[in-house]
Structure formats: structure tokens, C-alpha cells
Amino acid sequence: MLDRTVQSGIWAGGIKFSSRFLQILMLIVLARLLAPRQFGLVGIALISLSATRNFSNIGLKTALIQHKSANVDNYLDTAWCLEAARGAVIFGVLFIFAPLIAGVFDEPSATPLIRVIGVGPLLFGLRNPGIIYFRKDLEFHKEFVYNVSGGFVQFFVGVGYALVSPTVWALVFAYASADVFRFGLSYLVHDYRPWPSFDISIAKELIDYGKWITASSVLYFLYKEGDDAFVGWFISATALGFYQYAYRIADTPSSEVSEVFASVSFPAYSKLQDSPSELRQALLATTRLTGFVTIPMSLGIALVAPSFVPVVLGPEWTRMIRPMQLLALYGLFHSITRNFGSVFKALDRPDIIAKVSALRVVCIALLIWPAAERFGIEGVALVVVGVYAFPMLPLDVYLISQLTETDPMAFAREWFYPVVAAGSMFGGLWQVRKMFEVSPLVELIALIPAGVIVYTVLCFLLARYSRWQIEGDIRSIVGSLG
Template sequence: MDLLRSLVPAHEDGDGLTSKVLSGGAWVSSLNVLNRLLETFKLIVLARLLSPSDFGLMGIALLALAALEQLSQLGVDQALIQEEKDDIDQYLSTAWSLKIVRAVLIISVLYVASSAISNILGEPQAGPILQVIGITYLFRAFMNPATVYFEKNLDFHKFFSLRFSSVFVDVIVAIAFGFVFQNVWALVAGILARHLTQLIVSYRIDPFRPSLELDTEKAKELFGFGKWIWASGITTFVSTQGDDGFVVWLLGADALGFYQMAFRLSNAPATEVSKVISKVAFPTYSALQNQKQRLRRTYLNTLEITFYLTVPMAVGILVVAPEFTVVVLGEEWIPIVPALQVMAVAGFVRGIATTGGAIFRGTGAPEWDFRMNLLRAITILLTIWPLTNYMGITGAAISITLGIGITIPVWLVVSRRIISARYSQYATRAVIPCISSGLMAIAVQATLSEDIVGLLAGILTGVLCYFLFSTLLYRYIRPHPISVLKDFTGSPES
């Protein structure tokens, strides 16, 4: 076991690292595709069984949990992944103990403050949900800490087993409870089942057994890196969850239900793809942080693939949003359409900015991730009140889009400096996906209609047209993104 763990990416040759990256990418991609299909299926089924207010109540509970989580963020997993030491077993029990202490504190605060939190947000029914949902955090804290090796060593087939099994159980339990009870507790039951499954599976797939111990020196080492993760987590919470809190406070639980449904459907494809890429890229950048040429090549290849996949997804959602909402969710959900379209743009921009966060953390500069998120949070705080008050959930969606958009100059300047690249190298990665997606949108509009046959015809037309247009352009202008996978990380420096 220890011998296998010692074979971290930093000690492999170029082809070996590329092989690990591709293998890891395949596993994480498969996981996210399957998870997204299952999650979307769950949303569609439950949208027919539950009301928008049920989704809003669940959103309030998850919002409160996320706030406490970010306020107490330790960043120990990211610190362990970024750590250049081969063997991190000696840190795992300390990391595990810290997480448990943190979980107990979070649950205690939730139990005591649940009524006050729900009353402040104007939804007293959320109180009991808050108390129950806090248990999920205890499940997560007690997970086997050795699962961090799955990312550190790009061993993502185990990561796949861990996450997919839990999502599958969540979907089954939530839908079963939805048919029986037809209320918000279906969503609660699914989340509880997900994290309990994850806890059990984590000990089945890795033999490491932690013990309750707290080594203060090791804790200080972890906090040295984790302090920036904590700071970034605070600003990320304001940027990604603050809008939810403002919507429920100003507009109520029903509006939050509409808003979160729009977010999940619009941001899911592009954001999930970028998460897949960044999850694999983060440990890869860590392995290459002292090899500038390979780091530059790898990051530009990552950016190329991100543009190729996320641009058409965002444009596709923008075009089919009205028909998809009516046909799939039902007329009750029509109010989400404008917000869904705005958030499709936000999802694409977030996907690009996410590549910056990964390289900042992977090269030991997490402070730039914090600064980028701080700028984003300030923009949202300045714009969300007037925009939401004037335009409802669509205004809130515009506010978060502006917040994400303002981080792009920071991402561009700092990431370019880290990898020593030219601006033109960034631009050339975006041109073909943008042109192909524009042509795709025209073709989709010509075939789309407000029925199931027309919707499917439009989606199929979009997929085929994008593939055709992009393939032709790549053939005559520059290498196709798929071709860069042959040697994704480049050859080692001499």
C-alpha cells in the first residue's frame, strides 16, 4: 500500500503523467456525466411531485449549512494534496480529528440556532430541516481521511466508486420518499442517504484506519496553506451562496425554489465539466509546479478542452431554455426561463475562471484564488439588492454573472504570469468554439419547437452541427483539442 502511494505524479516521466491524467480524467468525466444524468432525472421527477417552496425550504437548510461550513473551513484536504511530501499518512489522523471537532461545532450551532436562522429568513418551517440536515456534516467528517490520496495520486477510479454509489443511493431514496410523502422531506432523506453511503464506502475501499489524535505541529503545517483556502472559502460563499440568502430574504422560499432550479439546470453542464477538468488538473499542476514548460503546456491544453466543451453547452442552454422548461418541467416552472438563460452565461464564465483557481492552488499561490473571489463577492454585494429588487430572480442572476465576469481580468493576468504565456495563446483557444457555437445556435433555432419531438430534434441538431462545424474549422486552422490528449502534459524538461 505504502509503495503504491509513493508513486506520486511528480516522480513519473512525461508519458506516465499524461497517462495518469487521462485515466483520471476519464474516471472523473464518467462520474460527472453519470451523476449529472442521475441528478437531472431526480430534479425532473421531483419537480413534478414537489412544489417550488419545497425546493426553497431545502435550499434554506443547505444555505445555512454551507455558511457554517465556509466559516469554519480548514482547507486540510487541499493542503494534503498540494503537499510535496510523498507520504502524508502521518498527517491523516490529525486532519481527521480536526474535521470531527469542526463537525461537532457546526451541528451544535445548527441545533441551537435553527429557529433563529429560519425566522430571520422568514421561513419557520425550515427549523426542523436545519436540525436534521446537520447530521450529514458529521457523516462527512468521519469519512476515511485517506480518500485524499484518490486525488493526490490521480487514482480516480476509487473516487468514482465513492461518489457514484452515494449519488445513486440519494436519487433512489429521494424519489421513493417523493412518491410516498410528496414534500421537502424527500430531499432531506436523499441527502442523508448520500452522505451515509459515502461514509460507509470510504472505509470499504481504503484500508487506512485513522485515530483520534491532534499533533499541533502538523496542524500548523496544514493551516499554513489552509488559511488561504479558508479566506477564499468565505468569499466564495458570499459569491456563490449569498445570492440564495438574499433571494429568500427578499422574495421568499418560493422564489428561492425557482432560482435554485434555474441555477442547477443552467450551470450544471458547463460548471460540472470545468469541475472535472480542474479536479484532475489541480494535482497535476502540483506535480508540475517546478517545471515551467510542462506547466504552461498542460494549462493551455486544459484551457483548450474547457473552451471546446463549455461554450456549446452554455449557448445550447441559452437557446433551448424556454422549450425545455415547458416540455420537461411543466408550465408551473416558466418563471425560471429568463434567470436560466442569464445563468447559462454565468456557468460558462465560471467554468473558465475555475481553471484559474486550480492553477493558483496547484502552484502554491492560493491567495490569488482568494483575491479573485473577494472581487467577485464585492461586486455581487454592490449589485444584488438593486437588481433583485427591480427584476426579481433574473436580477439576482445578472448580479452573480457580473460578479463572475469581473474576475476574468484577474484570472487572465495572473495565470498568464504563472505559466509565462502570451495573450494570443489564450485567444486562439477560444475562437473556434465560439464560432462553431454561434453557427450551432442558428441551426437549433431553425428546428426547435415547443413539444417533445421538436425539443429532441433541436438538441440533436445542435450536437451534430457543433461537432461538424468545429471539426472542419480545427482541420484547417489548428490541432483539434482531442489531439492534445496524446501528450497532455508534454515531455519532461531536460
């Protein structure tokens, strides 16, 4: 199980890093060609799409992965019909209500963008359901081909269109082209062929498991993108462009790196759901590895933001530096607890995710308006960070400890060592930077390798002279690959 999980993790990491690299590279190129307001207009369309998707998510993929049966062919046709119907409804809702949605944001020009973006879920619902086996069976090398090839299509269409016509449509067609390509590719990479047949008992079984996934998905949208929607509505589309871009970069440790661990650990945890001791060991090992990788990434993003933004994106984007630094702390908190959700789902307790998310939404809703009115997008970022630091982080630790019968201090011990190493790296390099006056380009080039070297050395010393087990984990991973 370890060997297969590690190998799947490598492939899953390749998927996430390749996809995010292509997306970030595309956005960097387009940031030099398009204005922040144009990114905000597309952001309105993407928020609309995300809202309809999350409000209609019935958790079919999660239910099929979590199912104890290795072969779920009997479920696929019914799941395909449900997803196809869902996609058609989403497309219809977005097409009909696009003018109303655009009017809420006082941006009528977003109407056609919303309608074109709405084609994505229509195609998503009709894709081959057989590709669920890639994740269920930990065959991430196949999912790598499926996802990354779509990322290449998105990159070349977006950049190519922008070079010919630098308008907002470059972003829209980039996202739409990836959806079209992945729809066709799904039937080439897996030999299952769906047929429009529907079994009511199967549908009830899938939906019964997914009801809490639906609730948590709705709440996930509200706490993850509700702040985006609020910024676009309360402040402006331009502010939304700054905020979304800052969030997208700052949340990289959570959305990409820890998501790799979460995506691999969920099927692995599901296979261990009847072995509590093995599940606890796997949970602590995942927590240790996640903190080791994501904590320095988050603090590193906060460290390099003042030089990264003007050098890479351009001077017109400097408004996003402070929100980006604040949201890097959110990326840190979010990343180190993200795999907890995989445990809740694997142990058939997705209701916990929904209930915790509801509390988080309430906390953000109470604070976001006065914070935005007083401090703008910096205030919104501060609320997002503050709510996750307290009460969400302690609550997550308490709930996972109770469910798995794990000592809460065990999680704190796993986070302590990377926090010490990364915090020392951040503090030391921050002071060094203040001592020298150099150009942002030179500063950026120097800070990144310096941060990697300092953190690596400190981790080596901590692993050698303390009880931190990260060295053993790395040896196990290397041995599994060998």
C-alpha cells in the first residue's frame, strides 16, 4: 500500500504542479497584456460557474471512490445520467440568468462571458465516467495524461489568442477550450462506454452518501469564493482582479501541494477505514509531510511578494502585494489541515465537513463587511486569515483527534519542527533584505535559492538532533520509488 500510494503521490504531484505551472504561466503572460479589470470580469464569470457547480454537487465522484467495491461499473451509467442532467441544468441557469448575475455586480459586459463559460459543466457532465477508476485505483499516471494535456491546450489557446487579440476573451476561450478537449479525451483514455440507463435504487444510494457532500460543497463555495463575490460586488471588478490573483498565488501550498496529499490519501484512507491503527499512522505521516513542504512555501510566498509582483506581473499589480502576504498565512493554515477532510469522508462522516464549514461561513459573514469598509481588500484578506486561525484550526484538530482517537498534541508536534525551520528562514532573510538596497529583480533572484538552502539546512539539523521523523519518511519514499 505504501509503495503504491507513494508512486500515486508522485503522479498526483506531477498533475497538480504541471497544471498549476501552465495556468500560472498563462496568467503571468496575460497579466502583461490585459488589465486587472479584465481579470475581474472573467472572475465574475468564474464565480458564477463555481456557485452553480457547488450548489448542485451531489458528491457522485466521492461516493464512487469511497465505495468498498473495487468494481463500480454497475453504478457508472446512473452516475453519468445524473451528471449529464446536472450539467444541462447548470448551463441553462447560467445562460438564462447571465444578465441578472452581471447586473448584481454592475458589470453588464460580463453577460456573454458567463454564457460561454457555462458550456464547461455541460461537457463535464457528458464526459466518460470510467475515468473515476484513475483515482479510485490510484492510477494517477493515467489521470496525469488526462489533466495535463488539457492544461497545455488551455495555455496555448489563452496565450495565442491574447497575442492576436489582447481582450478578455483570451481568458474565456482558454478555459472553454480545456473543457472541450478533456471531454473528447475522456473517451480515448478509458474504454468504458456509458449508456443512458438509470437505476433509481443506485441513484438513491449515491445521493444518500452525497447529501452531506452537497451541503459541504455549498458551504465550501461560500467560504472559499464568497469573499471573491463580496469584493466584486462591494468594491469593484478591478479590486476583484487584484484579490483573486493574490489569492490564487498565495493559496498555492493548499490548493496544489496539500491537495496532492489529500487526493492520494482519500482512496488510501478509504482502504484503511477498518484498520484504525494503520489509519492513525497514515494520518500523522501525511500531516508531517504536508507541513514539511507547505509551511516553508507559505512563508516564502509572503517573503518574496514585494519583489515578485512588480518583477513578474508588472507595476500595475502592486496593489495586490499586501493581500497576497496576508493570504499566504491562510494558505499555511489551510494546507496543514486539508487532509483532515479526506479522513472525514473516508470514515463516512462528510457531515463533519459541512457543519464545520457552516461555522466558518457564519464567522466570515459577521466580519467581512466592516473589515472591507475600513481596510478594503486587505481587510477581507485579514478576516479570511483570522477566522481560519481561530476558531477553525483548533476545532479541526479537536474533531480529527476525537474521530481517530489521536492525541491532539501529536499534530502540534508534527507542525512544530517545520514552523521553527521556516520561521527562522523567514525572519533571517527578512532582516538581511532590510540591510541591502537592491533592485526587485536581484532581490527575487537571491531570496528564492537562499530560502531553500537555509530551510534545508535547518531541517537537516532538526531531524538529526531531535525526534522529528521526517528523515525516515523521506527514506521510505525514496525506497518505495526504488
